[in-house]
Every structure is written in C-alpha cells, then in structure tokens.
Amino acid sequence: MSTPLESDIDIWSDEIVVDPYPAYAELREQAGVVHLPKNDLYVLTRYDVIRDALGDPATFSSTTLGFNPMVNEALQGTSLASDPPMHTQLRATLSENLTPRALRGLKVVIDEKAEKLVAELVAAGSFEAIDSLARAFPLEIVADLIGFSGHVKDNMLRWGQAAMQVLGPMNQRTQESFPIAGELYGWCSSVKAEDLTPGSIGRGIFDAEARGDIPEGTAGHIIHQYLGAGVDTTIASIGNIVALFGRHPEQLEIVCENPDLVPAAFAEVLRYWVPIHIWGRTTTREVEIDGYTVPKGAQIGLLIGAGNRDPRHYENPDTFDVRRNPTDHLSFGYGPHGCAGQGLARLEGHAIVSALARQVQSITISEPVRVPSNMTRSIESLRVLEVVAA
Amino acid sequence: MSGRIELDRPRCEGHGLCEEAAPRLMHLDDDGDLVIDVEEVDGADLEAAKAAVRVCPVAALRLVSA
Numbered sequence: 524m525s526t527p528l529e530s531d532i533d534i535w536s537d538e539i540v541v542d543p544y545p546a547y548a549e550l551r552e553q554a555g556v557v558h559l560p561k562n563d564l565y566v567l568t569r570y571d572v573i574r575d576a577l578g579d580p581a582t583f584s585s586t587t588l589g590f591n592p593m594v595n596e597a598l599q600g601t602s603l604a605s606d607p608p609m610h611t612q613l614r615a616t617l618s619e620n621l622t623p624r625a626l627r628g629l630k631v632v633i634d635e636k637a638e639k640l641v642a643e644l645v646a647a648g649s650f651e652a653i654d655s656l657a658r659a660f661p662l663e664i665v666a667d668l669i670g671f672s673g674h675v676k677d678n679m680l681r682w683g684q685a686a687m688q689v690l691g692p693m694n695q696r697t698q699e700s701f702p703i704a705g706e707l708y709g710w711c712s713s714v715k716a717e718d719l720t721p722g723s724i725g726r727g728i729f730d731a732e733a734r735g736d737i738p739e740g741t742a743g744h745i746i747h748q749y750l751g752a753g754v755d756t757t758i759a760s761i762g763n764i765v766a767l768f769g770r771h772p773e774q775l776e777i778v779c780e781n782p783d784l785v786p787a788a789f790a791e792v793l794r795y796w797v798p799i800h801i802w803g804r805t806t807t808r809e810v811e812i813d814g815y816t817v818p819k820g821a822q823i824g825l826l827i828g829a830g831n832r833d834p835r836h837y838e839n840p841d842t843f844d845v846r847r848n849p850t851d852h853l854s855f856g857y858g859p860h861g862c863a864g865q866g867l868a869r870l871e872g873h874a875i876v877s878a879l880a881r882q883v884q885s886i887t888i889s890e891p892v893r894v895p896s897n898m899t900r901s902i903e904s905l906r907v908l909e910v911v912a913a
Numbered sequence: 914m915s916g917r918i919e920l921d922r923p924r925c926e927g928h929g930l931c932e933e934a935a936p937r938l939m940h941l942d943d944d945g946d947l948v949i950d951v952e953e954v955d956g957a958d959l960e961a962a963k964a965a966v967r968v969c970p971v972a973a974l975r976l977v978s979a
Binding site for chain 1: 924926930933
C-alpha cells in the first residue's frame, strides 16, 4: 500500500467548476483516489470507488458532507449529515412523503403542468429557457408540495441556491452565501404549521411532530432540507435537458419517435451533466482505496461527475446517448443516503422530457451561459432562439 | 450457480427500478410495496436478479449465494 498520488488541481477554481470534465478525466486517469493539497482533500474519481464509498457509511461518514466547519456544524442532527443508526429514523421521516408511493397522485398534476408550460413556450416561438422553464417549473411544484406561498415562495430560489453554495470550502462564494442561507435557516427555525398551506407535505411534517413521530422542534429542519435539496438540483437538470436536446437534435428526435425512452433520456441527462459536482465524506478509519492508503479522519470529496464518465463502467462515456439507459448513474448518490427526493425529481424530469418530445420537433439554442458555483453545476441563462413545433 | 434475493424492507422506498430490471421476479403491489415473486434464482433469472440489485438506488436488495 502507498500514499495517494497528488495533483495541484484546485477543484473549486472558477474555470474547473464551470467546465469540470477535462479535470475529472485527468484525475480519474491518475488513480481512483487523488490527494489535492490545494483543497486539503482526497477526491474519489472512478465509478466503482465512488459507489463503494457511498455504500459503506461505516467507513465513509456523512458528518462532514460539506467542505467547511461552519456548515458541517450547522447540519449536525439532520438526516443529511448523520450516519446509521440515527440516520435511519431521520431518513424515514424525511422520505415518507417523498416515496414514489406517496407521490403517485401527483404524476397527473405534474405532467399537466409540464405540458401547459411547454405549450406556452412553443407558442411563443423563442424564449429564455432557464427563467421560464428550468426555474419556473420546479419552483411551482416544490412550493405547492411543501406548502410555501408569499414571501417564502419569492425567496425560494435565492435560499435554495445559497443552501447549496455554503456547502463549499470557505471561499468567496461561500462567504457571500452564508447571510442568505442564514435567512432560510432563520425562517425554518421559526416556521409554524399555519404558515404552510393546509394539506401540504410541510403541514404533514408538523402533524407528525404533533403526534410525536419526530422529536419536538425538528419539523423546521426537515422543511429546510426539502427546500435546500430540491430546488437548485432540479433547476440544473431541467436546464441541462433543454441544452442537450438543443445541442443533439438527433437525440431529441429519437425520444420523439420512442416515447418509451423518456426515463432513459432523463437518466442519461443526469449521467452526462451531473447536477452536483462533489459531495463530502470523512474516513472513520485508515482505509485502502484502489491500492492507496487514506488516513483516518481525512476529508473525502466524491467526484460524482467523474464517476459518471468513467470508461471502466460506461462505454463511450463522453457521448450523450438517450438509448443508453444508465439507471445506475451516480447523480442521485447511492445507498442509505441516496437522494431522498429522487422520486419527485424523476416525476419532474420525465414530465419535461415527455412534454418536449411530444410538442417539439427541434430547437435552436444559443451557447449556454454558466457561472461558477461550489456544489451545483447549472446553466445561468440559455436562449432558445427558435422552436419548430412537432 | 444459484442465489436468493433478500429485501431489507425498512430500507425499500418503492422506487421501482428493480421491477423494471426484473419484472418476472418482483413487482410493486397496489400499495406501492415491493413483493418478491421469485426468491430462489438461477440461470437467466440470476442475471435479472443481479441487475435488480444493482439498480436499487437505496441498496435495499441483495443477492445471497445459495
């Protein structure tokens, strides 16, 4: 066994977070684990290594899933930052309303909203896809679902973005986002049942607290997690759907002709352009990874997007191919901490892909504009210049 | 070679990807709960069972060698 190789890459530099795939390829070819002294971090780069780490919470603890001590401190006691067995109970409460079973009744509503929104945009002939689709759609769905209205709904985008950004290292982006993330935190620690729409999931969490199913004072934490996790990631995915179909018209055509490929196409969007760059863990013991020894207590960064493009696992990984159906992609994580909202994300993603495939023959897009971000890789603006209706 | 499919029921959230991978071996019932229809598998079923275990997003399924 030997000490991991080093790289002088700064994984949070502006150039890399905007276009991470060349750096991912370089690190992945170096080894399954690479030490980044600039970030004081060991990154996992290959599919199998990442998946094994996600499936082994006893060795790879979630207590430092963020990359600065302040945010990790703030997250203690949440489902996200805890390990089994504590995690198991918190997760059950968090995911109870988000399981595909609980969401079954929503499919029709979500599909209808997607069809209507896409129809309006197709009729307009040209549009800005991020504000009018990628942001508009999940905001509407998540706000209704959790029961947000008024100023909370108006702030969801800012708050959701900041909640992700502060998970990064203590760089300028993190520092600027802390006050905004603090607004969300403050609101969540004082929110009451009656602030949320009757019949909503958020209201249901307060009912669970009143029944004693979850400890007193924890309903706000769960609502915080719904908002923090469910907004920015979905916006990134939907923006990516539009950009990838704009860039690969033949792939949109394939889905138009084979509507059965809608789930496969969404899985491929998530594999090809991962919504979340990196996720943190800490080693609870000295551990051998890919033949190298990583010390106990090391900060680990799981490079999800690097694993999704690992040629050891996917053939021609740099090709966007809607027929691939990569159901085992890493973008939702895997195992005990696998994305709790993935059922809802699939409903939303499938609804958008399906509405586009049904109503659009082709789109002409401008170059997507991306801005640097610590955790999520999303498109800031994307002009659809022309739509040819189906 | 043969094997047995085991379900960690509390962990299952009903995502249903396993059902798509191995429709002959398991299905979600009307309540959205997973039912393992064939537990002991070999031959082509073994391959399908492996695929189902692989796609479970929350690692609720495993295959034990018989």
